[in-house]
Amino acid sequence: MGKLKKIIGVVIIAVVMGVGAAFYFVQKDVEAEEEKPLTAEELAEMSIDTDVITTNLASPGNFGIVQFNILLSNTETKEEAEKRTAEVRAAVIATVASFTKDELIGESGITLIEEELAARLSEVFEKGKVDRVLVTEFKMQ
Known part of the structure; x- marks a missing residue:
């Protein structure tokens, strides 16, 4: 019995x-897998571009x-996001309009607006989150 x-x-120990x-x-x-960078196709599948938007500062x-x-975090x-284009557009306008011209000057201004918009848009979506926001066109007057 001892054996x-x-x-x-x-x-049991081996198992x-x-x-x-x-x-x-x-x-x-x-x-x-999680650390692997996304391919260009995967980025395109999970991202959207806003319209060109003009708003007061x-x-x-x-x-x-x-x-x-x-x-965005997933498809x-x-x-x-594609169904909530009006809310996305409103968030963009509200975010951009909250800054002064001086706040948006330079690289730090671009980074600031990207971070602020990402935070605001994350509140809009129910099914996921915003991974990053990039400024693709930016002009001030």
């Missing part, structure tokens, strides 16, 4: 180690002409 307990114990090793390698593969007498590329979110 049987030792054999069962060794088998637990095998399951642990399998879990480790499966998890490692999942992480490797917060500083009197100034206006901006902008267009954005919005990368389901892209479909939702």
